[in-house]
Amino acid sequence: LKDSQIMDNEIKELMTPHEKVAHVQLNNPLDHALLVLIKSGYTTIPVLDTEYKVRGQISKAQILDSILGIERIEMERLHDYKVEDVMNGKVPRMNKNETFGKALMLSINHPFVCIEDDDGSFIGLMTRRSILALIHRHLSH
Amino acid sequence: LKDSQIMDNEIKELMTPHEKVAHVQLNNPLDHALLVLIKSGYTTIPVLDTEYKVRGQISKAQILDSILGIERIEMERLHDYKVEDVMNGKVPRMNKNETFGKALMLSINHPFVCIEDDDGSFIGLMTRRSILALIHRHLSH
Ligand SMILES: Nc1ncnc2c1ncn2[C@@H]1O[C@@H]2COP(=O)(O)O[C@H]3[C@@H](O)[C@H](n4cnc5c(N)ncnc54)O[C@@H]3COP(=O)(O)O[C@H]2[C@H]1O
Numbered sequence: 522l523k524d525s526q527i528m529d530n531e532i533k534e535l536m537t538p539h540e541k542v543a544h545v546q547l548n549n550p551l552d553h554a555l556l557v558l559i560k561s562g563y564t565t566i567p568v569l570d571t572e573y574k575v576r577g578q579i580s581k582a583q584i585l586d587s588i589l590g591i592e593r594i595e596m597e598r599l600h601d602y603k604v605e606d607v608m609n610g611k612v613p614r615m616n617k618n619e620t621f622g623k624a625l626m627l628s629i630n631h632p633f634v635c636i637e638d639d640d641g642s643f644i645g646l647m648t649r650r651s652i653l654a655l656i657h658r659h660l661s662h
Numbered sequence: 663l664k665d666s667q668i669m670d671n672e673i674k675e676l677m678t679p680h681e682k683v684a685h686v687q688l689n690n691p692l693d694h695a696l697l698v699l700i701k702s703g704y705t706t707i708p709v710l711d712t713e714y715k716v717r718g719q720i721s722k723a724q725i726l727d728s729i730l731g732i733e734r735i736e737m738e739r740l741h742d743y744k745v746e747d748v749m750n751g752k753v754p755r756m757n758k759n760e761t762f763g764k765a766l767m768l769s770i771n772h773p774f775v776c777i778e779d780d781d782g783s784f785i786g787l788m789t790r791r792s793i794l795a796l797i798h799r800h801l802s803h
């Protein structure tokens with residue numbers, strides 16, 4: 522199965538381009554982040570800084586866990602927290618020129634991988650869905 | 663890449679067996695389901711009936727969306743709803759004797775697929791992670 526054809530795939534062609542990726546900024550209040558997450562329908566989305574660099578990822582579960590301590594989730598308390606207070610700073614990332622093999626390896630344990638340009642800026646998202654769809658296309662020919 | 667070796671993989675060997683799968687029952691109250699979801703750490707889990715047949719799937723987002731209508735999420739209202747009132751009745755499923763190719767195809771659009779026995783009872787979960795890990799093992803040899 523050492524098929525160079527599948528491994529030669531361009532990361533840039535498979536990824537979801539950054540303009541189609543729902544994301545939030547480090548210093549956004551949590552009520553804004555929860556709204557973006559609910560509207561987008563995604564479980565987890567990337568967190569960027571003002572220079573468009575990836576700084577982490579945040580999920581609905583993280584926002585709710587952070588304030589679930591009391592019986593009621595008080596929506597007005599959400600506004601007092603920031604994304605950076607709650608987000609997960611570890612997020613899988615790779616450079617656009619790296620191999621498909623690396624994207625496949627990272628996707629084993631991560632639903633998405635952030636793709637970066639040479640200057641480190643965020644250019645897109647490599648999802649498990651696009652990797653699986655490519656492999657299925659190859660295997661069925 | 664038409665590699666029969668990868669396609670011949672036994673579904674039963676790759677899947678997470680049912681005793682390791684976090685799940686809830688149709689008639690469980692929603693506060694119980696939310697607790698199981700938060701404790702398990704999973705985004706979405708299967709819903710079974712009393713005969714151990716898969717009836718749907720439920721996520722934290724669905725439980726919260728169902729009562730987010732008012733400003734505060736009132737935990738005491740969660741007890742009045744049942745899993746079957748909120749769950750998603752469509753869940754990807756396949757029989758244990760079907761091919762790995764079918765599991766791969768279903769995993770393109772679904773994070774997991776429920777594996778059923780010949781009598782329709784739930785025997786395990788095929789996750790994207792185990793499919794990706796297998797493909798990575800094949801591609802790197
Ligand atoms: N609106 C929609 N339309 C069609 N299918 C949908 C969908 N929302 C979710 N799905 C399906 O459910 C899978 C899991 O979504 P989830 O939001 O948990 O997990 C997602 C989400 O956390 C993130 N993601 C994907 N696309 C994104 C985007 N445009 N912006 C921000 N985050 C994204 O990457 C994870 C993996 O995405 P992937 O596509 O592999 O896998 C997706 C996709 O197969």
Ligand SMILES: Nc1ncnc2c1ncn2[C@@H]1O[C@@H]2COP(=O)(O)O[C@H]3[C@@H](O)[C@H](n4cnc5c(N)ncnc54)O[C@@H]3COP(=O)(O)O[C@H]2[C@H]1O
Nearest residue numbers: 629630631682683684703704705706707773774789790791
């Ligand atoms: N406790 C943990 N330990 C290690 N890694 C973890 C983990 N929780 C989540 N992950 C990682 O995050 C991915 C997405 O998890 P999620 O809960 O959104 O989505 C999960 C969850 O909805 C469901 N799932 C997986 N295992 C389950 C289980 N034992 N019981 C119930 N549902 C399960 O299948 C989806 C896909 O699972 P998959 O393993 O492909 O992909 C998992 C796995 O790579």
